[in-house]
Amino acid sequence: MDEEYKEVLKVLYDSYKENPKYQVDNNDLKEKLDIKPDELVVITNYLEGERYLTIEPYLDGFEVNILPRGIKLVEKWNKKE
Numbered sequence: 190m191d192e193e194y195k196e197v198l199k200v201l202y203d204s205y206k207e208n209p210k211y212q213v214d215n216n217d218l219k220e221k222l223d224i225k226p227d228e229l230v231v232i233t234n235y236l237e238g239e240r241y242l243t244i245e246p247y248l249d250g251f252e253v254n255i256l257p258r259g260i261k262l263v264e265k266w267n268k269k270e
Contacts, residue, residue, distance in 0.1 A: 195266065196222050197232055198241060201255035202263040212245070212252040 200221050204213050218229055233253055236242045241259035245252045255263075 193222075193224055193228070194232055194236060196224070197229075197236065198255065198259050198263050199266075201242060201253060202260060205255050205260065212254055214252045215250040218253070 197218060200218060201213055204211055204217075215226070215229060215233075218224070218233075219226060222229070224232065233242065233244055233251070236259070237244050237253075239258075240256060241262065242256055243254045245254075
């Protein structure tokens with residue numbers, strides 16, 4: 190998995206660990222990551238398709254939630270580090 194994909198999942202994981210009910214939106218991701226907005230859409234759509242997260246669109250953006258499968262993947266990476 191490309192580094193940008195991992196970075197997105199790690200941000201979502203950290204946010205989930207801090208507050209499981211908080212939804213991260215595209216603006217949060219743009220602030221925390223050095224990823225172009227168009228690329229961010231492609232990455233999150235791919236991760237949703239792989240069932241690592243869900244996307245909830247709204248007027249001028251979207252919110253994302255990490256799913257259990259995404260949590261397990263990040264925890265697996267954390268064990269290797």
